[in-house]
Amino acid sequence: MSASPHRVLGLTDSEYELICQKLDRDPNGLELAVFSLMWSEHCAYKHSKKLLGRLPTEGPHLLMGPGENAGAVDVGDGMAIAFKVESHNHPSAVEPFQGAATGVGGILRDVFAVGARPIAVLDSLRFGELESARSLYLLDGAVSGIGHYGNSIGVPTVGGEVYFEAAYEQNCLVNAMCLGVAEHRRLTSAAAAGVGNLLVLMGARTGRDGIGGASVLASAELDAEDESKRPTVQIGDPFEEKKVMEACLELLDRGTLASLQDLGAAGLSSSSSEMASKGEVGLDIDVSAVPLREADMEPFEIMISESQERMLAVVEPGRLAELTEVCQRWEVRASVIGAVTDTRHLRVLDGDAVVGDMPVDALVDDCPLYDLKPAAPEAQVYPAPKRVLESEDPAQILPALLGSPNLASRRPLFEQYDSLVQSRTVRRPEQADAAVLALYPEHKAEPGTPRKGIAVAIDGNGRRVACDPYTGTVEAVLECAANLACVGAEPLGLTNCLNFGNPEKPHVAWQLERSVQGMADALVELGVPVVGGNVSLYNESGGGPIYPTPVVGMVGAVRDTALAPGYGFGRAGESVALVAARGAQVSARGSELAKLAGEELPLGLNPIDVAAVREVIELVREAAGSGALRSAHDVAEGGLATALAECVLAGGVGADVAWDGDDDPVQLFGEGAGRFVVSGPAEAIDALGPLATRIGTVGGHELVIGPLSWTVDELRAASSALAPAFA
Amino acid sequence: MKARVLIRPKEGILDPQGQAVERALPALGFAGVEDVRVGRMVELEVEDSSQIEAMCQKLLANPLVEDYEVQLVDL
Amino acid sequence: MKARVLIRPKEGILDPQGQAVERALPALGFAGVEDVRVGRMVELEVEDSSQIEAMCQKLLANPLVEDYEVQLVDL
Amino acid sequence: MRFGVIRFPGSCDETDALLACRRYADAEILWHGDRDLDGVDAVVVPGGFSYGDYLRVGAIARFSPIMEAVTEFAASGGHVLGICNGFQVLCEAGLLPGALLPNAGRRFLCRQVDVEVARADSPFTRAASAGQVLSIPVKHTTGRYHAPAHVLEGLDAHGQILLRYAPGHNPNGSEDDIAGVTNEAGNVMGLMPHPEHAVDALTGSEDGGVIFESLASVAVAA
């Protein structure tokens, strides 16, 4: 039986047998389709669930941990911030504009599904090198798509990151993170409750979008067959989602709904069975009651369609009229498509005919989980980057680094995003290391009254994780925490998206296992819990696996956003200092400099003393949060000289930094966790204590580092390298 | 030679703009309008009309989600 | 009856999209293309084709900056 | 003095506008489907993507029931301020001259720009001074102001141009650097920059406040 349907749908023979056992019969076509999606990597986390258990999920500020559509943390005053990051990698590789747009649409739904009003989006993008026409096309499409959706729906895109590496040439990564704000008492679970309650489908009509998407697009390797998947590309409609969002938030605010769930991958199948599973109930769904965009859809197609902008709600029969009234006012379709039962089965009806009947537990809990078989590779598996930098002269290296696509100014990109709507944005992109948002934009400035807020950053340098999955991931977490520290924010929680290759390959399994362990260890040391996340595996095709790319997004609390420093130098005459963790190490291994020089990726980075880094992070956080510092910036890619140049560019003012003449490029451009460039009045710098070393003074129109100097204009010209990509 | 390329969302693909227009028309007093699709039109002067097909595939249309049709307007 | 409304920026009005297409074509190997204009196309099913003119004036086009043309496609 | 801020399906900046208005007067949201203005003293047509910007920016929203009331209100001399998408809606509705076309750079652009007050003797700018430079963000894809030559001449002659982008700050290729215009009677104004995002130094600038302050003071004076 070469073409057994279950194999085509991605199920193994033994999984298929297990399904037959659970049903006590062979599944029919619809049931097989539903099982194949629910038991896909994307929905069942077959290869990652066991590992995820290692992540710490408890903390003093945690309100809602992994398991719900988004996690949530307490920010005081009875308010919560819900947030999550999610991938839309494969859809974006097929159609970047719609793939990225619907990625944003999907993560927004996860956030308002828990009752939080979305207040910010961040994007984390990976493409091949910019010389490639395909990378340019994907970059342009993804950025336009993110802007299209976020701008149109009125949620600011306040931050993000983008890297260009050959390892992503065949498999771009498009991850989107969303944050929402809610009163604690409004946080809503997706658990279906109350036998006899009605199941209401809200939002867009159901079409053939993304059929096969979850099992094929979302968890298989891409190949030349892409063509055949094309007609099922999902199209985003931010206008529809805006109305659905407003209707849902109003309904939750009135307490009309018993529970709410978004429709994402695997559509109705996944959303309904998740709701039933969480509520320990059953559901009957009548597909003939689902409003269709195309009349002739089959029941199985309706069950697995991934049409966007749909939500599933449970409502008491007595409150249906209220629901209908609100939806009508927002011009949102709402149809009763089923009811909550006590059967603990998902029954699918087509009018009177039962066309599917599956135990909820079998769908949600019984998918076999697989153990990884990790094996460390003996040698680096990734080819050396192409050499693009010949010079060893530091005077030349700095502009080359600033102009490298990974470090150049992101302004041409983020100016395509509305970063201001909702009037919360206190620190915008390229003003500070983390976005800073006011919690209460309606408050007016009053002397002596702090303007409370939050900060958020997203990080993950895949190349460094490729060098050392454990240490690279520790660094990503620490960098996020460092970014928050620079604006004085105390971390509350973290979300993550694990973007990896095929976990059935031993070295990918090893990357995944080491990476998750690194994340767990760093978070335990920092005392920060994971509130949720997403896993995207099988990111590989002909060109081999991507760099292992854990993307981490951290949210922190800011006591007074008005005090949050940016990273730009400010006033001439102020002191510049390097603040470094005890024993902080700097090395060219795995650095951007090494990349430009075409060096092999090493296997292993210098180990990090996380406790020492934590100490310096806390020092910077306290100083930044108290308003003592003019600027604070963490030293990351491109090392100290690059960080100084970034402070000069953001402030539009030069600096004179003493340098002891040794022009060792490693000291200037080497990388390593636990270092910051800060500026401020001399007394404030001195008050930082022994971890801080004064290295220079703000002023002039040049960045001077010992014998080296560059004008502000030269630096700006160098860092404008991304502009042509969006001409 | 003047050519006109008409590009529309593929059959079965969601057309948010078409939907919005269709919903707006009755309120403006236009009844009996259905199946509204909003697409794009590209007009161009080409020397060699045999290139147009390839241009559509590569740049003008997105064949993943759009159908197109070429009209030649000889002058 | 199926109608197709073609809408384009008026002569003399800068059309940045058309220009962008014109700039992109040579790099893709298409020479000799000029005068590219990007407009919109609206396709609809109407019972009464005499309504179309009014629809264009009122909703589908902005006569201040756009020209339009109606094609009727009887089926 | 009470402002009314319209909410269309797809409006995004109406809450920002509401909060901005409330810094200077009372303010409430008006629903697009209603036909009366609840007695407000001035109307703000806010920014965002009414009806998704589908078909053509502002084209669908201008047919909302509430726009009939706005048209009457404007005809009787009431003050109407259209911001970004609101400007587009007012142009489509014929309450303001000209049209807004895609940015010369084609892309959505979100940027803080400098805007010069061309006239400070209007109800929308009386709290500012002529020549004052305001730092206000723009964020739009379709903000290139266009009007036929004779209309442009008329705008100039009748003093209808209230705001211009400062030299080097025109973000979209607008003719004559026009950032904000009024109708001939001077009681309806549209502008592409977002003054409602510039009313609090915390979020970058409070220069936009003069627009709301001006309107609030006229209505009180009246």
Ligand SMILES: Nc1ncnc2c1ncn2[C@@H]1O[C@H](COP(=O)(O)OP(=O)(O)O)[C@@H](O)[C@H]1O
């Ligand atoms: N890497 C991860 N770390 C922590 N939690 C995770 C991770 N990946 C997934 N989760 C959690 O598992 C649950 C299921 O995730 P997912 O299927 O992406 O949810 P949804 O269908 O709502 O998008 C969510 O609660 C999510 O937060």
Ligand SMILES: [Mg+2]
């Ligand atoms: Mg979800």
